[in-house]
Amino acid sequence: MPLWFVRGLRRGVVTTRYPARPDDSAALLPTPPSFRAEALTVALADRLVAVCPSRALTRRREVLVYDVGACTACGRCRAEVPAAVTDSGQFELAATVRARLIKHVPLTHDGRHLETGEKDSP
Amino acid sequence: MTAEAGTSLGVKETSEALREALARQFGRSLHIRTLDTGSCAACEQEIRLLAAPHYDLHRLGFFFTPAPRHADLLMVTGPMIRAFDLAARKTYEAMPGPKLVVATGACALGGVYQPDAFTRGGIGETLPVDVWIPGCPPSPLALLQGLLVAVGRLAEKVQELSFTENGTPR
Amino acid sequence: MNPVTVLAGAAAAWGLAALIALAGGVSRSWTRMCCLVSGLGGAAALTGGVASLLAGNSRVFSAGGSVVVGTLQLQATSLGGVFVALLGLVAVATAAYVPRYHEPGRGTGLYLAVYNLALLASLAVLVAGNVVTFLVAWETMALLCYLLILRRPRRADVAAGAFWFLALSETGFVLIIAAFVILAARTHTMQLDLIAARAHLVGGSWRDAAYLLALTGFGFKAGLVPLHVWLPEAHPVAPADGSAFLSGLVVKLGVYGIAVFGFWLLPGGPAWRGVLTMAAGAVTAAIGILYALGERDIKRFLAFSTIENVGIIVTAFGAAMTFWAYHQRLLWAFLLLAGLYHVVNHGSYKTLLFLEAGVIEHATGTRDFDRLGGLARRMPRTSVITFVGTLGIAALPPFNGFVSEWLIFQGLFQGFRTGSHLIAILIVLAAATLGLTGGLAIYAFVRGYGIPFLGMPRTRQAADASETAQPVAGPALLAVACAALAVGAPAVLAALARAMRTVTGVSLRPELLPGNLTVIPAHTKFSGFSPTWLAVFLLAITALPLLIYLAGRPRAASLTGPVWDGGIVAFKPRMQYSAMTFSAPTRVTFDALYRPSVSVRRASDDPAGRSGPVHYETEVTPVFQRYLYRPVIRAFEWLADVVRPIQSGDVNLYLFYVFAAVLVAYLIAAL
Numbered sequence: 014m015p016l017w018f019v020r021g022l023r024r025g026v027v028t029t030r031y032p033a034r035p036d037d038s039a040a041l042l043p044t045p046p047s048f049r050a051e052a053l054t055v056a057l058a059d060r061l062v063a064v065c066p067s068r069a070l071t072r073r074r075e076v077l078v079y080d081v082g083a084c085t086a087c088g089r090c091r092a093e094v095p096a097a098v099t100d101s102g103q104f105e106l107a108a109t110v111r112a113r114l115i116k117h118v119p120l121t122h123d124g125r126h127l128e129t130g131e132k133d134s135p
Numbered sequence: 136m137t138a139e140a141g142t143s144l145g146v147k148e149t150s151e152a153l154r155e156a157l158a159r160q161f162g163r164s165l166h167i168r169t170l171d172t173g174s175c176a177a178c179e180q181e182i183r184l185l186a187a188p189h190y191d192l193h194r195l196g197f198f199f200t201p202a203p204r205h206a207d208l209l210m211v212t213g214p215m216i217r218a219f220d221l222a223a224r225k226t227y228e229a230m231p232g233p234k235l236v237v238a239t240g241a242c243a244l245g246g247v248y249q250p251d252a253f254t255r256g257g258i259g260e261t262l263p264v265d266v267w268i269p270g271c272p273p274s275p276l277a278l279l280q281g282l283l284v285a286v287g288r289l290a291e292k293v294q295e296l297s298f299t300e301n302g303t304p305r
Numbered sequence: 306m307n308p309v310t311v312l313a314g315a316a317a318a319w320g321l322a323a324l325i326a327l328a329g330g331v332s333r334s335w336t337r338m339c340c341l342v343s344g345l346g347g348a349a350a351l352t353g354g355v356a357s358l359l360a361g362n363s364r365v366f367s368a369g370g371s372v373v374v375g376t377l378q379l380q381a382t383s384l385g386g387v388f389v390a391l392l393g394l395v396a397v398a399t400a401a402y403v404p405r406y407h408e409p410g411r412g413t414g415l416y417l418a419v420y421n422l423a424l425l426a427s428l429a430v431l432v433a434g435n436v437v438t439f440l441v442a443w444e445t446m447a448l449l450c451y452l453l454i455l456r457r458p459r460r461a462d463v464a465a466g467a468f469w470f471l472a473l474s475e476t477g478f479v480l481i482i483a484a485f486v487i488l489a490a491r492t493h494t495m496q497l498d499l500i501a502a503r504a505h506l507v508g509g510s511w512r513d514a515a516y517l518l519a520l521t522g523f524g525f526k527a528g529l530v531p532l533h534v535w536l537p538e539a540h541p542v543a544p545a546d547g548s549a550f551l552s553g554l555v556v557k558l559g560v561y562g563i564a565v566f567g568f569w570l571l572p573g574g575p576a577w578r579g580v581l582t583m584a585a586g587a588v589t590a591a592i593g594i595l596y597a598l599g600e601r602d603i604k605r606f607l608a609f610s611t612i613e614n615v616g617i618i619v620t621a622f623g624a625a626m627t628f629w630a631y632h633q634r635l636l637w638a639f640l641l642l643a644g645l646y647h648v649v650n651h652g653s654y655k656t657l658l659f660l661e662a663g664v665i666e667h668a669t670g671t672r673d674f675d676r677l678g679g680l681a682r683r684m685p686r687t688s689v690i691t692f693v694g695t696l697g698i699a700a701l702p703p704f705n706g707f708v709s710e711w712l713i714f715q716g717l718f719q720g721f722r723t724g725s726h727l728i729a730i731l732i733v734l735a736a737a738t739l740g741l742t743g744g745l746a747i748y749a750f751v752r753g754y755g756i757p758f759l760g761m762p763r764t765r766q767a768a769d770a771s772e773t774a775q776p777v778a779g780p781a782l783l784a785v786a787c788a789a790l791a792v793g794a795p796a797v798l799a800a801l802a803r804a805m806r807t808v809t810g811v812s813l814r815p816e817l818l819p820g821n822l823t824v825i826p827a828h829t830k831f832s833g834f835s836p837t838w839l840a841v842f843l844l845a846i847t848a849l850p851l852l853i854y855l856a857g858r859p860r861a862a863s864l865t866g867p868v869w870d871g872g873i874v875a876f877k878p879r880m881q882y883s884a885m886t887f888s889a890p891t892r893v894t895f896d897a898l899y900r901p902s903v904s905v906r907r908a909s910d911d912p913a914g915r916s917g918p919v920h921y922e923t924e925v926t927p928v929f930q931r932y933l934y935r936p937v938i939r940a941f942e943w944l945a946d947v948v949r950p951i952q953s954g955d956v957n958l959y960l961f962y963v964f965a966a967v968l969v970a971y972l973i974a975a976l
Contacts, residue, residue, distance in 0.1 A: 202869065203869060204869055221872065221874060222872030222873075223872075225867075225869075225870075225872045226872055228866060229866065229869040
């Protein structure tokens with residue numbers, strides 16, 4: 014009796030792993046953006062917040078609060094500030110805790126990193 | 136396939152134990168009941184595609200069922216229209232335990248629609264959600280990854296992603 | 306035990322009950338006493354009937370009479386014994402039912418007197434030994450049944466229904482008289498057993514004429530299509546025990562008459578006689594159940610079901626006669642036995658169903674299916690007893706309807722033994738028609754039980770139904786009888802086989818009951834089954850999962866939740882099937898038979914769909930009344946108009962009539 018059959022009886026499922034081969038097709042679809050922190054000033058962040066139709070972006074002091082869960086990958090933020098926003102190419106985004114989908118992007122002032130070191134609570 | 140780097144040892148151990156328990160319960164066969172609380176049906180189309188030969192949900196032991204009494208997992212799309220409250224609660228309560236709830240799509244996660252007189256803007260306050268799947272709509276592979284995370288056959292990896300380039304990862 | 310004395314006791318008891326009812330006061334205790342005596346008479350009749358069917362034909366008793374009509378003679382026969390036993394059972398059940406059903410009063414006293422006299426008259430019909438006794442008893446029984454139906458004479462529908470009964474009964478009576486006169490004239494005797502012995506004296510064409518007259522005349526009473534029209538008119542308007550008596554017994558008296566003519570007085574005959582009877586029975590069965598599916602009134606529905614079952618019985622009789630013509634004597638006796646067994650079974654469960662229909666009518670105030678619903682929760686005892694009756698009439702194992710229909714089908718399936726291809730095909734066609742009927746009967750009784758008892762109440766009356774003061778003993782007794790007839794089928798069939806030996810001279814016992822409680826259809830190696838063991842097996846099969854559940858049920862806390870309803874706010878009664886929508890597929894398929902008239906009215910013709918409520922009404926065309934009876938009635942009216950000038954009112958003309966009549970009589974006597 015072949016090993017995979019026995020393993021399948023034990024596990025209950027005999028199938029290929031997920032995914033059997035890396036599937037490129039999903040990467041061609043729109044995915045939530047990634048932000049280049051050193052290019053994001055507060056002013057640019059405010060523009061991105063204003064243009065997001067899904068309220069995925071809000072600014073809290075010097076941090077851009079980015080809710081990946083609310084993002085619809087519409088691409089408006091990328092069209093608005095192409096220098097600071099790129100396609101992340103990530104689509105395996107399932108989360109068991111809602112908070113893990115809320116990302117914080119530190120903003121810069123005039124091209125310099127913020128050095129106050131304040132830790133904002135997420 | 137699985138990314139093992141976690142934030143702290145304790146969380147990793149707990150999540151491992153949880154994953155094993157879930158895999159034991161649902162690893163062989165899972166019946167999914169989809170619930171549309173007012174979506175545009177794009178998520179439903181992607182969900183339907185899961186049963187097509189390319190992604191083929193059945194090979195993983197997952198099946199769709201229309202009856203909540205036979206369902207293990209409730210897959211919810213849409214921003215939870217207020218008029219749907221009673222039906223959503225009844226569906227959830229009709230499912231026998233143990234049961235899981237998966238929120239699918241940006242609407243169910245709280246994006247797109249603000250809470251107003253007609254919608255609640257997200258299903259978080261009506262149903263206890265176990266897995267959140269972002270996307271508009273989430274591609275079938277994203278849905279598949281979400282389902283496998285829900286039954287503990289895959290570890291989630293979104294906590295390692297920072298969506299920030301050249302910045303401090305959080 | 307001498308069956309004759311027992312039957313005489315039954316008759317005396319019923320006479321006494323009638324006197325008590327007439328003489329007694331209006332209090333409930335008089336009613337109870339009358340019913341007690343009537344019930345005792347019923348028990349005596351049941352015992353006497355069983356005894357006489359086992360003992361064979363008794364001798365003929367002469368009981369006075371007059372010079373003009375001859376002596377009144379009585380004879381307890383085996384064939385009659387079956388029906389007497391049924392009469393006793395029906396009498397006992399209704400006696401237990403009446404005290405709680407009828408309010409005490411003057412009307413009830415009269416009604417009970419008439420009822421007991423009707424029981425007495427029916428007994429007289431069944432033990433009549435000569436033609437005159439039979440006819441006198443028959444007419445008395447018919448008139449008393451007319452009075453029975455007329456319990457509430459001031460209502461228009463009651464008067465109309467009772468009139469239908471009387472008119473068709475009298476029409477049949479004329480034909481029955483004609484049939485008996487032919488026989489008596491050709492054999493020169495009035496005594497029934499002598500007529501049977503001298504049957505060979507009646508010439509071929511006279512025999513056929515007598516049989517056809519009897520089939521039609523008794524068919525009016527039995528309810529053969531198209532002579533059945535009085536059944537759905539009279540049953541709904543009679544009180545429940547009256548309807549039960551009509552369907553349970555009076556209709557069977559018509560069947561008795563057909564059996565007497567077909568198997569006792571004129572046995573045998575050409576094959577076409579049997580085929581005609583079989584065809585009449587098959588058509589009756591199919592049309593009966595098809596019309597039953599279109600009825601909203603419980604009692605009309607049950608009346609059509611009675612027509613269906615009479616059709617089954619007459620089909621069995623017709624097939625038996627056909628087998629005789631092809632020298633298959635075993636099958637001849639077997640199908641007669643199967644038909645008689647079905648008579649007893651149908652009598653028991655139909656009586657039960659009519660009595661329970663009366664209970665429902667008193668509890669909810671309506672007979673309309675579409676106003677009932679959910680009665681199983683409000684009236685649990687009634688629903689269980691009705692369920693037993695429904696299982697019986699739908700011919701589901703292991704109940705008695707299944708056993709008797711199985712026997713009839715097995716007899717019909719042996720049509721190939723006749724050796725004639727044409728006859729075999731006709732018998733198979735009859736079996737196919739009965740198969741259609743059986744399927745439709747299950748459908749009809751799922752509707753007949755499910756719509757009133759299951760689901761949610763459709764009206765406030767149904768929701769408030771209560772069975773606290775309703776009669777339960779009578780129907781319960783019949784339910785027990787149904788179960789006993791099924792489980793004890795081998796014993797019942799053994800008794801009937803003894804009766805068959807008396808009636809037909811064929812000893813059926815070894816080819817019917819080969820032992821081990823099995824029943825075979827008159828030929829070994831054809832088929833067989835055991836009703837008793839089947840009942841035991843089905844009980845075990847249903848008990849086994851129950852036992853497993855009770856033994857292994859988890860001890861953990863359980864959660865009770867509401868039924869999954871699709872997430873709607875609440876179930877509403879209007880979401881359920883109604884009786885007419887449930888039977889809609891059949892009504893659409895058999896459109897050509899029902900010829901429904903449809904009328905649709907809207908409040909306005911607004912094309913945007915806001916035209917307000919739509920009124921939709923459909924009605925089954927009463928085909929027989931419109932296309933058969935009305936033309937005949939109009940023809941008679943025309944004839945009466947033509948003849949009316951004779952009654953001109955002129956005294957001189959009347960004197961001329963007298964003179965002409967005397968002259969003609971004189972001339973005839975002189976010649």
